[in-house]
Amino acid sequence: MLPVYQIKRRLVDLEAPIGNFWIALTRAQGTAPLPRLAAAARPAIPRRTRPLLHATTRAYTTTTPLGEEPSGPNREGRSKERAHLGPFSPIAAVLFLGVGAAMYAYLNHEKERIKQEKATPRADEVVGKPRIGGPFALTDHHGKPVTDQDFRGRFMLVYFGFTHCPDICPEELDKMADVLTRLEKDDEVDADDIVPIFITCDPQRDGVAEIREYVRDFHPRLIGLTGDYEDVNKTARAYRVYFSKPPTAQPGEDYLVDHSIFFYLMDPRGEFVDAFGRDRPIDEVFDKIKGYLKEEKATHSTKKE
Numbered sequence: 198m199l200p201v202y203q204i205k206r207r208l209v210d211l212e213a214p215i216g217n218f219w220i221a222l223t224r225a226q227g228t229a230p231l232p233r234l235a236a237a238a239r240p241a242i243p244r245r246t247r248p249l250l251h252a253t254t255r256a257y258t259t260t261t262p263l264g265e266e267p268s269g270p271n272r273e274g275r276s277k278e279r280a281h282l283g284p285f286s287p288i289a290a291v292l293f294l295g296v297g298a299a300m301y302a303y304l305n306h307e308k309e310r311i312k313q314e315k316a317t318p319r320a321d322e323v324v325g326k327p328r329i330g331g332p333f334a335l336t337d338h339h340g341k342p343v344t345d346q347d348f349r350g351r352f353m354l355v356y357f358g359f360t361h362c363p364d365i366c367p368e369e370l371d372k373m374a375d376v377l378t379r380l381e382k383d384d385e386v387d388a389d390d391i392v393p394i395f396i397t398c399d400p401q402r403d404g405v406a407e408i409r410e411y412v413r414d415f416h417p418r419l420i421g422l423t424g425d426y427e428d429v430n431k432t433a434r435a436y437r438v439y440f441s442k443p444p445t446a447q448p449g450e451d452y453l454v455d456h457s458i459f460f461y462l463m464d465p466r467g468e469f470v471d472a473f474g475r476d477r478p479i480d481e482v483f484d485k486i487k488g489y490l491k492e493e494k495a496t497h498s499t500k501k502e
């Protein structure tokens with residue numbers, strides 16, 4: 198990168214030839230009056246280079262009044278007359294007023310728009326909710342392809358983990374199963390309104406068979422999902438789930454996958470509702486989920502097919 202002062206210097210060097218060209222052009226026209234249009238179209242010579250031109254072009258730096266017949270000896274006089282006009286030639290004034298009016302109209306328009314936007318709050322507007330979740334296309338523990346769309350109309354309770362996880366995943370999935378069993382026993386809610394989903398973040402080792410074997414240890418309704426590394430990775434990213442296999446892990450070698458530990462509750466429209474970390478007591482998780490299920494019934498029951 199060039200230092201700023203050098204860039205400036207180069208710009209001045211570039212401008213000088215343009216200025217000189219203009220001098221040459223006006224000289225070539227001799228004493229003939231400059232057409233007004235040409236004056237307007239003339240390249241603006243930046244202030245910085247003006248001192249360079251003063252000696253020769255003072256008389257040509259403003260427009261020629263209409264109908265005036267300039268002549269050699271008269272030059273000094275004309276220049277004085279033009280100096281009175283200063284930079285506010287009629288064209289500049291029209292431009293100035295035009296730009297001013299346009300800006301005024303634009304600002305007024307924006308002010309109106311913002312006022313209207315504030316006056317009409319959007320019904321679907323959710324303030325402060327993180328963008329978690331999104332479309333996915335994976336394979337379930339029966340080998341059947343599934344997408345997020347298959348679960349629309351029901352809540353999804355999503356957990357990412359891996360079947361080789363020694364303690365955390367089993368602990369968390371036991372907790373999930375416990376919450377589900379309590380919901381099933383609760384008369385105030387319908388446990389079928391919520392689908393528990395386990396998504397592997399170790400697709401290299403967790404195939405359909407491994408997942409099927411694994412999920413039945415926890416809850417009969419637990420759905421296990423796996424897929425290509427790319428599809429799993431895309432899903433995890435959508436849920437803001439971080440996971441990483443140790444870079445040194447060799448095929449066949451036992452390794453642990455570092456991963457985030459969260460349950461994500463998504464509503465029947467696939468929108469994020471809540472996330473439960475490891476530190477949330479099971480009673481609290483149950484109360485919260487029950488509350489969301491009841492709230493959904495109360496506000497959206499008519500919309501459910």
Ligand SMILES: [Cu+2]
Binds near residue numbers: 366456
């Ligand atoms: Cu785990």
